[in-house]
Amino acid sequence: MNNAAISIEAIDALLPQTQCGKCGHPGCRPYAEGIVAGEAINKCPPGGQATVVALAALVKRPALPLEEPEVPPQVAFIREAECIGCTKCIQACPTDAILGAAKLMHTVIKDECTGCELCVAPCPVDCIDILPLAQPEAARQRARADQFRQRFESRNRRIALEESRRKAERQTRLALNKRPSSPVDAAEASADPADLKRLKIEAAMARMALTKAEKQLAQHGTAALATQVESLRLASLAAQNALERASKAPTPADEVAIKKAKITAAMSRAQVSKAEKAFGEAPSPEQAAQLDALRQAAVAAQQTLDQLQAR
Structure with missing residues (x-):
């Protein structure tokens, strides 16, 4: 092992291994590699000033004050x-x-x-x-x-x-997609209303997560947050594209929708029954709230099934 590798291992051993990215790197070892390349040793808020002092002693550099406030x-x-x-x-x-x-x-x-x-x-x-x-x-x-x-x-x-x-x-x-398409392929690619609803929720959640991360990036501006924002942006775009593709697809047969609704309703009832048994006769406030949410979901699933069967 060469001296650079030994230095990286030794430096990494002094870092707190929070893998938080507050140093501007996507993990503690990449920061150790940066220090070997000449980067400042005072960029680890979770490690605090004690880590700066330990790094200074190891790499023979001055113990500078922390660049950002210490994170306990x-x-x-x-x-x-x-x-x-x-x-x-x-x-x-x-x-x-x-x-x-x-x-x-x-x-x-x-x-x-x-x-x-x-x-x-x-x-x-x-x-x-x-x-x-x-x-x-x-x-x-x-x-x-x-x-x-x-x-x-x-x-x-x-x-x-x-x-x-x-x-x-x-x-x-x-x-597989390079094969000639057929009427069966088109039928299999049709969009289900339940899938459309799920895709809409996923697209909305992806947008919310992206917006929140962008605000965090504007406040802190670390490399880890920038990477996270880019990842969330791609995820949001993928979710929106999936929703748009599904929205343009033909609606499947009612029998398929009813079958899925029956399965969803049965699973919802099973979740309620399982939670009732697990929580007992005197659930905590948090358990009661979770049980109420499960019951509401079961009612909604049954209503969806009833509406489909009434068509």
Whole structure:
């Protein structure tokens, strides 16, 4: 291993591994690489002045004051009763510290959260709080730097693999699309009203997330936020294009719509029943709110089914 590589590893070992991007880089290791290339050592707000002093001793440079105010140890907290299950925060989290699935409540795994704040901007309903950590939890979070690094690197490997898979699938679809079209192809490509509704919601949420991130970028102007804004802009454009394509497609047969509505109504009823059993006879206020939302969704699903069957 050459001296530059050794220096990068040593510098990275001194950084808090929040992977927050506040230094202007998309992670702690890229910042370590920047320091080796001559970049200033005072750009890590989560690390604080103590990190600047440690870096100065390692690279034999003056210990400058922090470029931005210090960010103390903190964690994200999702107000679960307000969460709509959009998964935007899951996609933004650099350490996979958020648990949940589409249209279901999300929660933060506290011991895996670095407090990077990257989940805040994409959230379309502002249901995420950033809470400070008191001692001794603050010290324990800083001691988990190696764990955060490993999770960040694991996430990056997973994303690279998923991108390779998507690329291969796109190439396969392109090859299939070169075949002559037929009436069956046109029927399969028809738009379902439920899909149109979903696409409209996704397009609106994508626009909201983009607008919020653009405001964050205007205030802070970091490279990580700029990258996030560009990603959200592409996602918003893709969602809008998908909606426009679906809007131009022919409507499917009523039987298909009724079948899907029956499935949706049955799943909604099952979710209500499952929640009632899980929460018991005396649910907490948050559980009661979630149960009420599930019941409303079940009623709406049944109404949709009734309307389709009445045609």
